[in-house]
Amino acid sequence: MLTAKVCVRYEGDWTAELARYNVFGEFLASTFRNRRYIGIMALETDDFEETVAVIKEYWDAADEVEVLERYERRDTDRESATLFLRGQLTEFTPLQTLLYEGFLPIGPTKLEDGRECFDLLLNDRKELSQATELLSEFGPVSVERISQDFSREVTPSAAEWQELLGSIPSRQRELLTLALERGYFDIPREVTLEELAEEMGITKTTASNHLRKAERSFMEFLVSYVSLAAEDD
Numbered sequence: 001m002l003t004a005k006v007c008v009r010y011e012g013d014w015t016a017e018l019a020r021y022n023v024f025g026e027f028l029a030s031t032f033r034n035r036r037y038i039g040i041m042a043l044e045t046d047d048f049e050e051t052v053a054v055i056k057e058y059w060d061a062a063d064e065v066e067v068l069e070r071y072e073r074r075d076t077d078r079e080s081a082t083l084f085l086r087g088q089l090t091e092f093t094p095l096q097t098l099l100y101e102g103f104l105p106i107g108p109t110k111l112e113d114g115r116e117c118f119d120l121l122l123n124d125r126k127e128l129s130q131a132t133e134l135l136s137e138f139g140p141v142s143v144e145r146i147s148q149d150f151s152r153e154v155t156p157s158a159a160e161w162q163e164l165l166g167s168i169p170s171r172q173r174e175l176l177t178l179a180l181e182r183g184y185f186d187i188p189r190e191v192t193l194e195e196l197a198e199e200m201g202i203t204k205t206t207a208s209n210h211l212r213k214a215e216r217s218f219m220e221f222l223v224s225y226v227s228l229a230a231e232d233d
Contacts, residue, residue, distance in 0.1 A: 003106065003147045004128050007117040008094050011139040014058035019114025021054070022046045026108040028082075032089070032096055039085045040068070043111070048079040061088035094118075094138050103131055117144065164221050172214040175200055175207060 009016050018025070025043035045051040048070065055065055064086040072079050092100070094116050095109055103120055110117040122128050128143070135141045168176075178199065183190025197207035 002122050002124065002128070003119060003145075004122060004131075004143055005117055005119050005145040006128075006131055006135060006141065006143055007112065007115040008135040008141045009115045009139040010094055012058075013138075014055050015111055015116055016114040016139070017054045017058050018045075018051060018111060021051050022078075023051055023111055023114075025111035027095075027110075028108055030095065030109070035089045037085070037087050037089050037093075041083045041085060042080070043083065044073065044078050044080050046078055048081060052083075055083075055085075059087055061090060063087050094135055097134055097137075098131065101130075101134055103127075103134075115142075160221075164217065168214055168217060171200075172210045175210045176214050179211065 023043055023045045025041055028040045028042055030037070030039040043051065052065060052067070056062055062085065064084065066084040068082040068084055070079065070081040089096075095105065095118070098105060098118065098120070103122075106119045106121050120128075120131055122131070125146075128146070132141045132143065175196065179185060179191075179196055182196065182199075184193070184196060193207055193211075194204050197204045200207060202210075
């Protein structure tokens with residue numbers, strides 16, 4: 001068995017047009033029924049408003065493009081968002097074609113530089129050639145990566161990350177952000193705990209408790225995955 005990352009530029013499709021705004025995206029969930037499409041897409045973009053406008057303009061049959069969440073990326077001009085998409089398909093998509101022909105994509109379909117990228121689990125290079133031939137009907141195809149051995153990625157799911165991040169109280173998040181920005185975690189430290197506490201308007205003991213609780217939450221979460229990764233060595 002081998003895995004391969006295969007990308008195709010679906011010419012004339014809205015996914016290809018999104019390259020104008022440096023969009024990186026992932027189709028987190030998709031379903032097809034009687035030419036009806038429903039999906040959830042997470043994306044990062046240089047221009048959110050224009051990105052949504054492109055989807056609506058080039059996907060003529062889009063019935064609904066709903067913004068589920070939207071926020072600015074820290075320290076960049078880019079924005080992130082999660083979209084709910086619903087529409088009518090007039091022709092088979094690259095993903096549908098792969099599934100119909102029996103190929104097995106692993107993980108979400110990604111959008112990179114206006115291309116749709118798939119991680120495929122394959123028996124051999126002959127199957128890889130068949131997959132690239134199928135996708136070439138939609139546009140130029142490139143094989144970005146080939147791995148001879150299938151390996152399970154030991155990484156938390158998006159839902160697990162969301163549960164962890166949502167469990168950190170606002171004051172702990174505020175203190176963690178301030179500590180990182182002021183160099184508290186640098187070696188050597190650029191700021192003392194007393195200085196952080198003073199800037200936050202809290203006592204040193206309270207600041208210490210906030211940091212230790214937050215650190216414990218992250219460590220309890222991550223150590224289990226570190227152990228799993230070590231088992232795969």
